[in-house]
Amino acid sequence: MDWLEEFTVEAQRRQVRPEPEWDRGARLDPAVARSVQRFQVGESGDGANLLAKADGRYQEAVALFVAEEQNHARLLARLLEASGTTTIDAHWSDAVFVQLRRALGLRLELMVLLIAEVVALRYYRALRDGVDDPLTREVAARILADEERHVPFHCDRLHGEFGGPTGKAVAFGWRVLLAGALAVVLLDHGSALRKLGLTRIAFAAGVLERFERVLVDVHCGRNGPARVRPWPRRARPRGLV
Numbered sequence: 332m333d334w335l336e337e338f339t340v341e342a343q344r345r346q347v348r349p350e351p352e353w354d355r356g357a358r359l360d361p362a363v364a365r366s367v368q369r370f371q372v373g374e375s376g377d378g379a380n381l382l383a384k385a386d387g388r389y390q391e392a393v394a395l396f397v398a399e400e401q402n403h404a405r406l407l408a409r410l411l412e413a414s415g416t417t418t419i420d421a422h423w424s425d426a427v428f429v430q431l432r433r434a435l436g437l438r439l440e441l442m443v444l445l446i447a448e449v450v451a452l453r454y455y456r457a458l459r460d461g462v463d464d465p466l467t468r469e470v471a472a473r474i475l476a477d478e479e480r481h482v483p484f485h486c487d488r489l490h491g492e493f494g495g496p497t498g499k500a501v502a503f504g505w506r507v508l509l510a511g512a513l514a515v516v517l518l519d520h521g522s523a524l525r526k527l528g529l530t531r532i533a534f535a536a537g538v539l540e541r542f543e544r545v546l547v548d549v550h551c552g553r554n555g556p557a558r559v560r561p562w563p564r565r566a567r568p569r570g571l572v
């Protein structure tokens with residue numbers, strides 16, 4: 332998969348795509364609005380830390396990936412505005428997430444990021460399917476389509492990095508990290524999820540199921556030959572842990 336080309340085509344498509352019909356307004360349940368506010372903060376990073384650890388074609392692809400995340404922040408801000416809700420400047424869970432990623436090398440940062448992406452996948456699907464409001468459904472569907480691409484993008488970069496016994500230890504630690512992050516999300520967004528027609532258990536089960544597929548795609552904790560690296564050696568990012 333040529334990710335740079337993939338993100339470039341998507342960026343061009345986005346430029347000519349009409350905006351959602353913001354003027355029609357949105358109806359958001361207060362619990363869902365609070366939950367969307369927090370996701371909006373999470374989407375709004377500048378990606379500088381990740382960009383600094385990448386180079387070559389990979390860095391160019393990362394820049395386009397960051398632009399997609401910033402577009403998600405913009406779409407969610409417009410959705411909140413359309414529903415008469417303000418955005419928030421910060422949330423403690425995002426601050427912890429950003430500090431954690433900043434302290435890590437590229438591989439660990441991508442592992443943390445993948446947890447957020449897998450949670451986001453299930454969240455935006457729940458938002459799209461759990462409301463009647465057309466504008467909210469439209470925004471959630473657009474973001475979801477991008478997030479579907481982000482997970483394999485990061486998986487490709489990590490593929491083959493953790494093989495054999497080391498991989499098994501990494502997979503264990505990764506699952507522990509996911510469990511911690513998931514517990515925070517369930518505490519923080521449980522009432523919104525209920526409004527979207529999803530129990531905490533159903534949400535967690537969806538995230539865990541998708542995460543196990545990430546482990547398979549990364550080839551983490553598994554023996555056997557890894558496929559050819561998608562990124563050429565010269566384009567591999569600096570700062571590996």
Ligand SMILES: [Fe+2]
Pocket residue numbers: 374399400403451474478
């Ligand atoms: Fe996003």
Ligand SMILES: [Fe+2]
Pocket residue numbers: 400448451477478481
């Ligand atoms: Fe994403």
